[in-house]
Amino acid sequence: MSECAHAADLPRPEPVPLGTTCPECLEAGTDPVRLRLRLTCGHVGRRDSPPPRHATGHFRSTGRPVMRSFEPGESRRRC
Structure with missing residues (x-):
């Protein structure tokens, strides 16, 4: 990811994941893919x-823009 205006505000090291999958998928009974x-x-x-x-729902409710792939072997970041 090229540096965006939000990158300077990112915690280092990265935060510990709050779970191993999407809680909204678990609640809705949908397939947690492309995390x-x-x-x-x-x-x-x-x-x-x-x-x-x-x-996107989480971003819209919190305003937290920067994420990375949570798939095994992937580390791409996006804003």
């Missing part, structure tokens, strides 16, 4: 594609 880790708070959420867009 993302919020780098401000440790929330794990399902990526937007395919829906139901749990990662």
